[in-house]
Amino acid sequence: AQSVTQPDIHITVSEGASLELRCNYSYGATPYLFWYVQSPGQGLQLLLKYFSGDTLVQGIKGFEAEFKRSQSSFNLRKPSVHWSDAAEYFCAVVPGAGSYQLTFGKGTKLSVIP
């Protein structure tokens, strides 16, 4: 069965420190990959997406993610975290072109300490 795994339920980082959130997927082929952020009481906001091409993808708010086919991973990174980045982060996939059912991981809650 297709699945998305976010191994870290909760991560705490200091403001200004670097961040990496992990995401692994289980699909037969390379899916389309997404990272979303959800602040308390808010809907999901798309940070970035990968369909094909350059495996390092730049997104909004200074985030980037790297697709590694050999590891079936799509980890999210930010070089310097701001207090406003505290939120829940979801990795999601669709199987490929023409697909529309997003399959989400369980999310990683990010806390930022001053």
Place this chain on the structure above:
Amino acid sequence: GAGVSQSPRYKVAKRGQDVALRCDPISGHVSLFWYQQALGQGPEFLTYFQNEAQLDKSGLPSDRFFAERPEGSVSTLKIQRTQQEDSAVYLCASSLRDRAGVAEAFFGQGTRLTVV
């Protein structure tokens, strides 16, 4: 409106009560999706509309769940005879394009349903 609007934002229902959750997508958006997000979980797909046509309802958990989008704009998700396991945040998303437009979908803030 500027974004996807959902109402009510919060709903408390007694077990066995029927509820209706509304989604106002961005004007002109063709695709509309409903997701269910249980506490501590990621959202799970419920159903997909392209204009007024419900093309996929494979994620609806039971026949107590019903969704409609009669004029291809506003959508309503109805849950009959609510049960405690229905407690979740229900998210609506819309996209300008057809099914491939999921990548450009905008999500609403959700309706938090609590069944007591």
